Structure formats: C-alpha cells, structure tokens
Amino acid sequence: MFVIANFLVAVAKIIDIGLSIYMWIIIGRAIISWVNPDPFNPIVRFLAGATEPVLGPIRRRVPLNLGGIDFSPILVILAIVFIQSFLVQSLYQLASRMGG
Numbered sequence: 236m237f238v239i240a241n242f243l244v245a246v247a248k249i250i251d252i253g254l255s256i257y258m259w260i261i262i263g264r265a266i267i268s269w270v271n272p273d274p275f276n277p278i279v280r281f282l283a284g285a286t287e288p289v290l291g292p293i294r295r296r297v298p299l300n301l302g303g304i305d306f307s308p309i310l311v312i313l314a315i316v317f318i319q320s321f322l323v324q325s326l327y328q329l330a331s332r333m334g335g
Contacts, residue, residue, distance in 0.1 A: 240334030247326035
C-alpha cells in the first residue's frame with residue numbers, strides 16, 4: 236500500500252509544481268501586457284502561446300473587461316489556487332491515510 240501512497244504524493248507534487256509554474260507564466264503574461272511588447276519577441280510569443288488556450292475561452296465566456304482591464308488572468312490564478320488547495324491537498328491526505 237505504501238507504493239500507491241508514494242505514487243500519490245509524487246503526483247500531487249508534480250501537479251503542484253506544474254500549477255505554480257503556470258501561474259507564474261500567467262503573471263508574466265499579465266505584466267508584459269502592461270507595456271507594448273514586440274509581438275515577434277520569442278518570450279512574448281511563448282507567453283502568449285502558453286496562456287492563450289486558457290485565457291481565450293475565459294474571455295469569451297466571462298466578458299469581464301471593465302475599463303480596459305482584462306480580469307481573465309485573475310480568474311485563472313484563482314482557479315489554480317483552488318485546485319492547489321483542493322486537489323493537491325486531497326491527494327496528500329489520501330496518501331497519508333494509505334501510507335500509515
């Protein structure tokens with residue numbers, strides 16, 4: 236049973252790290268949007284390519300663009316924090332109950 240518990244801990248850590256990295260990518264995209272970035276810059280293209288598949292559908296479904304401020308990154312960051320607090324912590328607790 237401890238093997239499954241260790242596997243769940245590893246999965247929880249990977250999910251947690253992946254979500255944290257993606258949250259920082261979204262924060263970077265939001266900060267870059269405050270200036271007029273060069274659309275041909277590789278960093279700008281990476282940030283746009285990595286975040287637009289998530290931010291685009293949220294912009295279409297939840298049109299929260301008040302005064303030129305795009306609130307979709309805030310909604311995605313809140314969703315990431317929720318997933319980290321709920322899913323990752325649930326996996327840790329499930330692993331601790333299975334391990335001993």
